[in-house]
Amino acid sequence: MIIPRASRLTPEQLLEVEKIVSEFGCRIQTIVGAERSIYAILGDERHETMINRILGLDYVARVDAIDSPYKLMDIKSTLADGKLRLGGVEVGAEPLFIAGPCTIDPKNPNLFYETAEAVKEAGGHVLRGGVWKPRTMPYSYQGDNAALDILLEARARTGLAINTEVMEPEHLSIVLDAGVDVVQVGARNALNYPLLRHIGSRTAGSNTTVLLKRGRPMAPVDEFLAAAEYVVSAGNPNVLLCPRGTLPSMDGYRNHPDESITQLLKEKTWAAVIVDPSHSVGRAAFVPGAALAAMAYGADGIVVETHIDPKCGIGDDPKQSITPATLKSLIADAREIWKLRRKYSPTPPSS
Numbered sequence: 001m002i003i004p005r006a007s008r009l010t011p012e013q014l015l016e017v018e019k020i021v022s023e024f025g026c027r028i029q030t031i032v033g034a035e036r037s038i039y040a041i042l043g044d045e046r047h048e049t050m051i052n053r054i055l056g057l058d059y060v061a062r063v064d065a066i067d068s069p070y071k072l073m074d075i076k077s078t079l080a081d082g083k084l085r086l087g088g089v090e091v092g093a094e095p096l097f098i099a100g101p102c103t104i105d106p107k108n109p110n111l112f113y114e115t116a117e118a119v120k121e122a123g124g125h126v127l128r129g130g131v132w133k134p135r136t137m138p139y140s141y142q143g144d145n146a147a148l149d150i151l152l153e154a155r156a157r158t159g160l161a162i163n164t165e166v167m168e169p170e171h172l173s174i175v176l177d178a179g180v181d182v183v184q185v186g187a188r189n190a191l192n193y194p195l196l197r198h199i200g201s202r203t204a205g206s207n208t209t210v211l212l213k214r215g216r217p218m219a220p221v222d223e224f225l226a227a228a229e230y231v232v233s234a235g236n237p238n239v240l241l242c243p244r245g246t247l248p249s250m251d252g253y254r255n256h257p258d259e260s261i262t263q264l265l266k267e268k269t270w271a272a273v274i275v276d277p278s279h280s281v282g283r284a285a286f287v288p289g290a291a292l293a294a295m296a297y298g299a300d301g302i303v304v305e306t307h308i309d310p311k312c313g314i315g316d317d318p319k320q321s322i323t324p325a326t327l328k329s330l331i332a333d334a335r336e337i338w339k340l341r342r343k344y345s346p347t348p349p350s351s
Contacts, residue, residue, distance in 0.1 A: 001040050001064045001071070001078050002028075002054060008037040013059050024050040031072070031237050032205040033082045040072055042233060069222065070229040072237070073269045079237050080270035086181065086209055087125030087161040091240070091272045095338045096301030097331050098163055098182075098211075098274065100128035103315030104147035115308040116154035118324030123331040126182060127151075127160040128303060132171055133315060134188045141314060145174070152178055163211060163303075169198055176202060182209045187244060187279075190215035191223075196230035204235025211274065211303070213242045214258065221264050228271060241265055241273045242303060243294075245280030254282020254320070259294035272300040278320045284310065287322050288330050295337040298345060302334065 002017065009017065017039065018028050026043030041063075045051070051063050068074040084091045099119045104112050116127050129151045132143035148164070155162045163182035166172045167189060175183060183203065189195055190213055199210055210231050214224050228239050243262065245255025257280045262273045275297075277290035291302045307313045307321035322330070 001038055001066065003038055003061045003064065003078055004036075005059055005061045007035065008032075009039065009059065013057070014039070016057070017054060017060075020053050021050060026050070029233055029235060030204075031079065031232070031235060033079075033237065038078050040233065045071075070225045070269075072232040073225045073229050073239075073271060075266075075268055075270050077270060079232070082237055082270075084209065084238055084240075084272065089125050092300050095295070095299075095334055096126070096272070096274060097124045097334070098126040098128050098301065098303035099124040099306040099327055100163075101130070101307045101313055101315075101321060102278075102305050102317045103130040103133055103141070103143070103313070104150050105314050106144045106146045106150065108312070109150045109153075111308060111312060112150050113154055113157060115306065115324070116158045116160065118308055119306055119327065120158045120160055122306075122324050122328035124160065124306075124327065126163050126303075127154055127158065128163040128184075128305075129154070130315060131164045131175075132167055134165075134167055134186055148174065148178060148180075151180075166199070168195070172199060172202055176208065180208075182211050182240075184211045185213060187213045187216035190219065190227055193227070193230050196227060197234045200231035200234025200236045203238075206236070207238070208236065209238040209240060210236060211240045211242050213244045213276065214246065214261070216245075216255070217247050219246065221261065221268065224261075224265070225269055228269075239271050240300075241269070241271050242276050243273065243280070244276035245282075253280070253286070255280055257281060257290055257293075259290060259297050259299065262294065262297040262299050266298055273298070274301045274303055275299045276303045278303075278305040278316070278322075282316075282320050284320050284322050284326075287320065288326060288333075291330055292333055292337055295334045296341055298341055304330070 024047045029040045131147040161181035165184040243258045250256045275294035305321040307317045310321040
């Protein structure tokens with residue numbers, strides 16, 4: 001990983017570096033940060049001659065070699081120095097709260113608008129809402145493009161950042177044209193590597209954040225981080241890791257709660273962990289406990305399904321959405337646990 005002396009390389013300098021690494025079968029991926037850009041060497045970066053030639057360039061401050069299968073997601077990566085701001089929050093400096101309905105109902109937009117206002121009142125930072133929905137059966141409601149207009153109107157009314165899931169390149173083009181703040185990759189696409197790479201390249205150099213959920217079958221930590229590496233290596237370091245329960249499911253829960261993976265992720269990566277307790281447990285009554293457990297394990301925030309009147313919702317809302325009143329209490333309690341947990345958080349290793 002090449003760190004320039006200035007905030008970024010000039011086009012002429014970048015061309016010179018690319019020429020050097022290409023001689024050794026490598027290529028350069030530019031990662032654009034808010035304050036500086038870094039330049040990842042993709043390929044076998046252990047060529048001593050290549051490194052020495054790059055270090056000999058007067059505009060290069062240093063070259064960091066990372067002995068890890070995921071060079072960019074690794075906790076020792078220079079990307080650990082970056083800061084991600086979302087919904088007015090510096091992620092990691094204070095807890096991030098994402099909330100809203102599972103599915104936007106185009107026939108009842110006012111329910112979504114009322115929920116959006118309630119999420120803001122409760123202290124939420126980002127409004128979630130499903131425009132398109134992955135469904136096991138092809139006859140179930142799959143979503144509607146018209147729902148995106150409702151999501152955008154809710155942002156205009158509340159000022160909240162917005163999050164929605166995409167499942168294919170066409171969805172991505174639509175939400176990027178609309179300026180959606182957070183692109184969500186669901187559990188079913190968590191290992192769809194061409195889609196992950198496409199999302200990373202299309203959002204490279206932008207402020208778009210990618211919320212990547214953990215694969216529904218039991219995805220090992222390294223596999224989860226490798227999936228995120230596809231996004232980051234394509235140019236976008238604004239990634240949030242989202243445990244959301246795995247299979248095989250535990251009796252009584254929708255999935256197998258996996259908030260405890262947070263500590264294992266934080267040992268290995270700089271990326272923020274935002275836990276989804278709603279899909280993990282699948283029942284509204286269990287969501288607060290699972291959410292607070294996630295915060296106790298060191299999560300940087302939660303994404304929780306919330307609806308102004310859950311029984312009137314569609315998709316998963318009737319069974320697993322909490323009310324705004326519960327959300328408000330949950331956010332207050334989560335902040336207290338955040339303060340307690342920070343006392344026990346290990347200091348990240350220096351890069």
